[in-house]
Amino acid sequence: MKIKAFSKINLALAVLDKRADGYHNIESIMQSVSLCDDIEIDKMNSGINLFCSDETILGSDNICHKAAEIFIKRASEKGVCLGCKIEISKRIPLAAGLGGGSADAAAVLVGLNRLCDDLFCYDELCKMALMLGADVPFCIEGGTKLAKGIGEELTALLPLPDCFIVIAKKGVKSSTGDMYRKLDNLKAPKLPNTGLMLKGLENSNLEECFMGAYNSFEQACDAADEVREALKGIPFVYCGLSGAGPSVVSVFKSETNAITAQNVLKGLGYEAFLTTPVDKANKIIE
Numbered sequence: 001m002k003i004k005a006f007s008k009i010n011l012a013l014a015v016l017d018k019r020a021d022g023y024h025n026i027e028s029i030m031q032s033v034s035l036c037d038d039i040e041i042d043k044m045n046s047g048i049n050l051f052c053s054d055e056t057i058l059g060s061d062n063i064c065h066k067a068a069e070i071f072i073k074r075a076s077e078k079g080v081c082l083g084c085k086i087e088i089s090k091r092i093p094l095a096a097g098l099g100g101g102s103a104d105a106a107a108v109l110v111g112l113n114r115l116c117d118d119l120f121c122y123d124e125l126c127k128m129a130l131m132l133g134a135d136v137p138f139c140i141e142g143g144t145k146l147a148k149g150i151g152e153e154l155t156a157l158l159p160l161p162d163c164f165i166v167i168a169k170k171g172v173k174s175s176t177g178d179m180y181r182k183l184d185n186l187k188a189p190k191l192p193n194t195g196l197m198l199k200g201l202e203n204s205n206l207e208e209c210f211m212g213a214y215n216s217f218e219q220a221c222d223a224a225d226e227v228r229e230a231l232k233g234i235p236f237v238y239c240g241l242s243g244a245g246p247s248v249v250s251v252f253k254s255e256t257n258a259i260t261a262q263n264v265l266k267g268l269g270y271e272a273f274l275t276t277p278v279d280k281a282n283k284i285i286e
Contacts, residue, residue: 097243142281
């Protein structure tokens with residue numbers, strides 16, 4: 001079975017209070033986009049064989065290996081014994097705040113479930129996904145969703161209106177823990193107006209969608225400011241940080257403007273990807 005695992009961006013991200021377990025509550029509008037990794041899964045009688053175009057992320061601590069371990073263990077509890085071979089072709093950049101690892105792990109769960117004739121329901125897959133990371137449940141279904149809690153409380157939203165999204169990445173990702181600590185030291189972190197954004201989605205109005213958009217981590221990272229400066233003179237609807245960085249997303253109504261922006265950013269040394277919104281987290285090819 002071949003699966004496309006689509007990357008994830010944050011259209012807005014509010015970092016709220018710190019919880020007793022050390023995590024932070026968030027409120028985010030998450031969106032699947034067309035930048036993807038390709039994953040091929042074959043059933044075996046036993047064991048897990050993992051291959052990846054980027055050999056630096058191979059090993060039993062790879063999140064896809066862990067996803068397969070969890071699925072196989074749960075399947076055995078239902079009397080189904082299996083192993084698998086997984087091949088990953090990476091396109092989503094590593095440590096970019098785009099959920100590449102989470103998308104791949106979710107695709108492994110979804111793919112194995114399909115190969116096992118839908119052994120588990122959606123809620124059961126999401127429970128397995130949460131064991132792998134807070135944003136992996138989103139990557140089971142994807143599309144446009146409001147995420148709360150640590151990212152696992154998901155509500156489906158109306159789709160983002162048609163647009164073109166340029167994702168730009170330069171430099172090394174800062175520690176997410178360090179980013180949260182910087183926000184903890186602020187008396188009143190700035191928050192997006194998600195209510196305004198939800199109204200824009202209801203009205204299918206792209207400009208209105210982004211009137212209240214903001215990412216709280218921009219107070220701890222200047223990557224978005226640098227991209228906005230680079231794109232001066234090119235009309236965009238929104239430009240902001242995705243996740244805890246370092247990737248920056250810029251939203252355009254015009255494909256021509258998006259391509260121009262992509263070329264400008266590439267000329268300045270960014271990895272730049274032209275994408276569009278998609279309504280799912282993964283796509284089974286065969």
